[in-house]
Amino acid sequence: MSSSEHRKPAPPSFATLVQSFFAEHLTQQRALSPQTVAAYRDAFVLFLDFAQAQLHKTPTTLSLADLTPALILDFLDHLERDRHNTVRSRNARLAALRSFLKFAARRDVTALQVVEQALGVPMKRFERPMFEFLTREEMLAVIGAPGADWMGQRDKLLLALLYNTGARVSEAIGVKVGDVVLAPAACVHLHGKGRKQRSVPLWRSTVKVIRAWLKFNPDLTPTSALLG
Structure with a gap:
C-alpha cells in the first residue's frame, strides 16, 4: 500500500465550515x-469584515487558527465602541460565533485547542432594568380607555380580569361564562397549565x-x- 493511501484527509477549510454551518447545521x-439564521448571518458578516480589516485576509483565506480570543474580544469591543451596540447585542453576536466554533470543533478535531481557547471569551455581564408598575389610578385609566363598541367593551373586561386576578392572557381568554360566579361570593375559576385550576375572588368593580x-x-x- 502506497504512502498516499495512508495519508489522512485534509481538514475542512474555514470557508467550507462556514458554508456547512449555515447550509446544513x-x-x-x-x-x-x-x-x-439571519441574525447569525449578520453576526458573521460583521465579524468577517472586522477580521479582514484587522488581519488583512479575505474571508476565503481565513482559518480557525485566526479566530483567537484577542481578535474576538477586539471585535466585541468594536461593536460597543464604534457601532454603539448594547451589551445584549454584543452577547448575541458572541453567541453566534460560539455556536459556530462548537460546530467547527466537531468537523475539525485538529483545531480543538484553538476552539477551546476561543470559547473562553466570556459573555459580558450587564444589569437588567427593573420592571416598573402602574399605580392604581394609572391602571384604572387604562381599563377605562377602551371605547363603547363591542371590541372596546371586550378589551375593558379583559384588562379588568387581568388586573383583578393576575391571570395569564391565555387563562383569561379561556374563561367561560359558567366559570364566573357573581353571587353570593363573586369569583372566577381559572384553568391554567397542566390542568391546574384555581378560584380567584372578584372585586365589585370587576x-x-x-x-x-x-x-x-x-x-x-x-x-x-x-370574551368570545
Missing part, C-alpha cells in the same frame, strides 16, 4: 427559524364590568367563552 439539523358585558351580549350561554 442551522437550517437542516437544528431547524432554526429564518429570523435566527363584577360590575362583567354584568355590563353579559347585558351587552345576551346570547352568551354558560359554555360560551366569556
